[in-house]
Amino acid sequence: MHTLAQLRAGQLAGIQRLQLSCGLTEFPPEIFDLADTLEILDLSDNALSTLPDDLPRLTRLRVIFCSANRFTVLPAVLGACPGLTMVGFKSNQIREVPAASLPPQLRWLILTDNRVEELPAAIGACTQLQKLMLAGNRLRALPPQLASCTRLELLRIAANQLEELPDWLLGMPRLSWLAYAGNPFSAADEQAADAATSIAGIPWERLQIGQKLGEGASGVIHQAVLQQTGGQQDVAIKLFKGAVTSDGLPRCEMTAFVNSGDHPNLIPVLGEVLGHPDGVHGCVMPLIDPGFGNLAGPPSLESCTRDTYPADKRFSVDELFGIACGIVSAARHLHQRGIMHGDLYGHNILHCGRGRSLLGDFGAASLFAPDGPHAAALQRLEVRAFGLLLEELMERCDLPAATQASLTALQAQCVSADVGARPSLEEAERLINSLRA
Structure with a gap:
């Protein structure tokens, strides 16, 4: 975090990333003094409602964050910044997205938790778009021109007012991670699921909170102790961040x-937190062995939609098959129960280093009717996500030539641009298990 005093004193000359959060109501003109080097500008958590018309003077600007400000319109000047690839305006009061506000090289647009009712048809011209985050708005429909964004891989449209899931959306060639829960078209499936199951309530006073274990888009996970009759149990608690997350609704x-x-490859849930003093929602899970860690890191600003791994990360053949077999089995199990995980990523997988893996984080999960009209397309959408995970594992493993050839062929089928040509998860699981044997 930087200060306005540092900026005005010229102490930040030459920096590539500037972060200011100090109650700004106007764009500091001194930022233009950094035009020769500034690539990432973060003005989140201020009180801004406009950006200057000469913003394109920041000729090297690639990324701008203005979350938690007071914008009601996505600034049109953004579209005049030719190098801008990532735009983040989460948690403002944005109602309008002008066609002129969309930069030509846009890869990643975040408008989560706003009041947007309509997207411009011009979004179809953003042919480099890979990641579009729109959860928690008031969209009633998606513009069909979005189908022209054939590089789109991740889409968050949960918690809107959408009446249907367009057929063209599920035919997009690279779409791999989709979250749509909390819309009118999905309400019947969600209500049926709520009615069919129950969950134990765990009073807050029976929980003793310990250290923070991790944090994701939807919540923070803490270690805790659950007091029970006759003893106590070590558990983990996920406390949701708010009414709307980047992926959708905690409910x-x-x-x-x-x-x-x-x-065996899913993290179970023990109960729901009741009576949190601040009204926060949460769930209680068994505490996972500390020998487990995240398989990968989340995507970076550069990788956009792909997970990150340490440069020297390698997997043995046994580890690769252990992870791949476990995750494809878990995903198939979810599909049989009418659940699309929506975030099938390495950073949502816990791995013990010996091939055992656990898929967690249901923040982007959506429900569907297994016998419904969209069931097959939704499942093959997630097959592509599995194919990308398999590719990441293979890139970091020395496989026998014959096995490499077979897995490469399967991986290529999983990520086929023709959604209907992809195998089912059942078929993928059968082949992987045969190769493992």
Whole structure:
């Protein structure tokens, strides 16, 4: 975090990333003094409502964050910044997205938790778009021109007012991670799931909170001790961050999590937190062995949609097959129960280093009817996500030539641009298990 005093004193000359959060109501003109080097500008958590018309003077600017400000319109000047690839205006009061506000090289647009009712047809011209985050708005429909964004891989449209899931959306060639829970078209499936299951309530006073274990888009996970009759149990607690997360609604996450059922490669849920002093929602899970860690790191600003790994990360053949077999089995199990995970990523997988893996974080999960009209397309959408995970594992493993050839062929089928040509998860699981044997 930088200060306005540092900026005005010229102490930040030459920096590439500037972060200011100091109650700004106007754009500091001194920022233009950094035009020769500034690439990432973060003005989140201020009180801004406009950006200057000469913003394109920041000729090297690639990324801008203005979350938690007071914008009601996405500034049109953004579209005049030719190098801008990432725009983040989460948690403002934005109602209008002008066609002129979309930069030509846009890869990543975040408008989560605003009041947007309509997207411009011009979004179809953003042919480099890979990541579009729109959860928690008031969209009633998606513009069909979005189908022209054939590089789109991640889409968050949960917690809107969408009446249908367009057929063209599920045919997009690279779409891999989709979250749509909390819309009118999904309400019947969610209500049926809520009615079909129940979850134990765990009073807050029975929980003793310990150290923070991790944090994701939807919540923070803490270690805790659960006081029970006759003893105590070490557990983990996920406390949701707010009414709307980057992926959707905590209520929908809980519904999917509770309905996930028992599977050796899924993290189970013990109960729901009751009576938190601040009214925060949360769930209680068994404490996972500390020998487990995240398989990968989340995407970076540069990788956009792909997970990150240490440069020297390697997997043995046994580890690769252990992870791949476990995750494809868990995903297939979820699909049989009418749940699309929506975030099938390495950073949501815990791995013990010996091939055992656990898929967690249902923040982007959505429900569907297994016999419904969209069931097959939704499942093959997630097959692509599995194919990308398999590719990441293979890149970091020395496989025998014959096995490499077979897995490469399967991986290529999983990520086929023709959604209908992809194998089912059942077929993928069968082949991987045969190769493992």
